[in-house]
Amino acid sequence: MSGRHLVAIGDDPVLRARALLIGRLAIALYLIELLLNLARPHLLPDEPALSIFYELPGSSGSIGKLLSTPRLVFWAVLAGIVAGAAIQIFAALTRRKAEAEGSRRAIVLTWITLGCLLLPFGLIPLTVVFSYFPVALLCLPSTALVLLALRATVRFGRLSWAALLVAFGWGALIVFGLGRAYTSLGFGTLYGYLGPKAGTTDLSGFTKNLSHTMDLLVVHLSLANGLVIAAGVALLLMLLRHRVTDAVTGLVLGAAVGLGYNFVESILFIKIYGSLGAFFGPTGGFEYWIRQSIGLLGGQVTFGALVGAGLGAAVGARQRGKLVVAGLLAGIGGSAGAETISGWLAGRVSDHIQTGSTLDTLVISPLLWMLPQLPFLAVAVALLVVGLRTRAGLLRDALATEATPAGPVTPAEASVLASPSMRFWALVRTWRTHGWRIALALHRLQCAQLDLAASRAGDDPEMADEEDELRARVMRVKGEPKAVRL
DSSP: OOHHHHHHGGGOHHHHHHHHHHHHHHHHHHHHHHHHHHTSOOOSTTOOSSGGGOOOTTOOHHHHHHHSOOHHHHHHHHHHHHHHHHHHHHHHHTHHHHHHHOHHHHHHHHHHHHHHHHGGGGHHHHHHHHHTHHHHHHHHHHHHHHHHHHHHHOOTTOOOHHHHHHHHHIIIIIIHHHHHHHHHHHHHHHHHHHSOOTTOOOHHHHHHHHHHHHHHHHHHHHHHHHHHHHHHHHHHHHHTTTSOOSHHHHHHHHHHHHHHHHHHHHHHHHHHHHHHHHHHSOOHHHHHHIIIIITTTSTHHHHHHHHHHHHHHHTTOTTHHHHHHHHHIIIIIHHHHHHHHHHHHHHHHTTTSOTTSHHIIIIIHHHHHHGGGHHHHHHHHHHHHHHHHHHHHHHHHHHHHHOOTTSSSOHHHHHHHTOHHHHHHHHHHHHHHHOHHHHHHHHHHHHHHHHHHHHHHHTOGGGHHHHHHHHHHHHHHHHSTTOOOO
16 A cells, blocks of 8 residues: 555544544543552652652663653643643534535544644654664664565565554554553552552562562553554554455564564663663663564564454454454563563573673573563464465466456466566576566566555455556556566
């Protein structure tokens, strides 16, 4: 789907209603977190009403920003909630006038409302990215490489760059922003109830209570992230419903959302451990090695892919509820479980290895972090392989329907396009025989023909105009001087 079609489908009333529902639910959960935090027991005499405003003694500068929520962001979120509510009230009071003017007004009001409700949370990750911009630039190449791989993995019924970038942006801005806002409040609330009472000096009890709080916080963050990832993938699947939408579509979208979240999280953790490595042990370089190198396809990328695969498989399925729940359980439970188990394993072996040694850095610590995730990564890969094989049948049927001797896809070309290996070797032979420019022209032709086949596989009457555009595009590519027939 092109960016133009992403915008054009924005006038769908069902999509607008569900998008508003998601925005309202997100704000309702935030307000619940806010009220619970206000009602928590206060353990310190000078503790502020909201725990997110508490500043650690001696914290300042970048470290202080890392460990607390900026007041400007908090007030921007509240202002956005008030503005969004006011716009919705205005829309309800002027509904008759809006119906007389047509749907354009309703579209504008809907997206302005969503912007007011959700975009202020995006200030949190934007603060992280721009405050530590050199670290962001360091993480950008590996992140872009994975995003490119997500698009290149699926050639038939592939997602456009517009859809992938929207998914990535949802993960980087909305998932990270909402997750951080929820969890910052959640930490203060949980510790208020589980922490030691005022005046208590029992150090062992303090450590135990803090450990329980962190365990619950991992579950809290995994649940919040999983639900917001699911919300974003669900909206994108609605936008893409005219295309080939299945487990593969959801998996790739979920992975892109998780990649966006991982991008901002990597910046934050690399900076934290780069500044406080002397206290925590790991360094910023080690965090880059784990999060942006050896483990880049793990973590939120894997668990986001599982959430998305469940939602994508539910499209048009009979037992869609079970598929959605299975995806959520795998993504949320896997994220919380992997984080907890990896920490437990690290604690068991800490007395037997030298922390920070070459063996620990290159082998032991990455293995302990990835080991609990491997079963989930294997499931995600298996879902991708099975989904691509299922798509192969759709591709053959679509090509058979489109293939004509003088058309955009000839019978000989259809047989090559239907086989990934034959497409690859056709490019290799062309490169060897005619050079890379001709091979690139052939690649463009293959992509255009596969896009045409994908539009036919969708079998949606509303896409007839786009099919004509794609068919004309294939013929234009074939008419280029450097075009090569399969």
